[in-house]
Amino acid sequence: MKFFIDTANLNEIAEAQALGVLDGVTTNPSLMAKEGITGAENILAHYKKICDIVEGDVSAEVIATDFEGMVREGEQLASLHPQIVVKVPLIANGIKACKYFSDKGIKTNVTLVFSPGQALLAAKAGATYVSPFLGRLDDISTDGLHLIAEIRQIYDNYGFETQILSASIRHTMHVIDCAKIGSDVMTGPLSSIMGLLKHPLTDIGLAKFLEDFKKGN
Numbered sequence: 637m638k639f640f641i642d643t644a645n646l647n648e649i650a651e652a653q654a655l656g657v658l659d660g661v662t663t664n665p666s667l668m669a670k671e672g673i674t675g676a677e678n679i680l681a682h683y684k685k686i687c688d689i690v691e692g693d694v695s696a697e698v699i700a701t702d703f704e705g706m707v708r709e710g711e712q713l714a715s716l717h718p719q720i721v722v723k724v725p726l727i728a729n730g731i732k733a734c735k736y737f738s739d740k741g742i743k744t745n746v747t748l749v750f751s752p753g754q755a756l757l758a759a760k761a762g763a764t765y766v767s768p769f770l771g772r773l774d775d776i777s778t779d780g781l782h783l784i785a786e787i788r789q790i791y792d793n794y795g796f797e798t799q800i801l802s803a804s805i806r807h808t809m810h811v812i813d814c815a816k817i818g819s820d821v822m823t824g825p826l827s828s829i830m831g832l833l834k835h836p837l838t839d840i841g842l843a844k845f846l847e848d849f850k851k852g853n
């Protein structure tokens with residue numbers, strides 16, 4: 637299972653990278669705005685900084701919603717750095733753009749996916765990654781994890797190579813549940829990864845080991 641971090645914060649990306657378990661980064665326009673990164677030039681420069689920190693795929697989202705605009709922006713993003721994955725929304729033009737990019741060998745991440753049918757379309761269009769938003773489904777009293785399981789089943793039925801990138805992860809249990817279902821990738825905040833470290837018996841056990849070591853030395 638690949639671990640992506642869902643942020644545009646360079647410190648958090650560096651911290652996750654330093655832990656040695658980071659496989660990539662996802663961003664979106666809201667995450668860029670949260671870091672105060674505005675204006676096309678600054679945004680492009682920020683993507684490059686992210687690529688300099690991590691070794692894996694970095695999703696960069698198009699803003700255009702028309703096909704030509706998506707292609708123009710996507711090609712510009714892809715030319716920035718070999719690690720860039722062009723992120724397009726699950727709308728008709730996004731599916732067309734996904735097919736266009738996949739035919740050209742440019743990696744894609746189809747985002748804002750909330751149903752199995754949408755995920756099927758993304759796979760048919762040759763998406764590298766599909767991003768079902770499980771936390772946002774949970775937010776409206778709908779079972780986000782069930783969607784991940786449905787997509788897993790559909791992709792396995794036909795051998796689609798599109799990777800399920802479980803997105804909108806909110807906490808550590810989401811990560812574990814996605815791993816049980818067989819999600820290829822998860823993207824979440826740094827806290828969802830760091831939470832995997834925690835167990836009180838680990839802390840108690842380590843304290844005891846250190847205490848016993850001191851007694852003998």
Ligand code: E4P
Binds near residue numbers: 642823
């Ligand atoms: C995915 O690529 C999105 O950036 C993200 O996971 C959305 O998460 P949110 O629902 O917490 O905003």
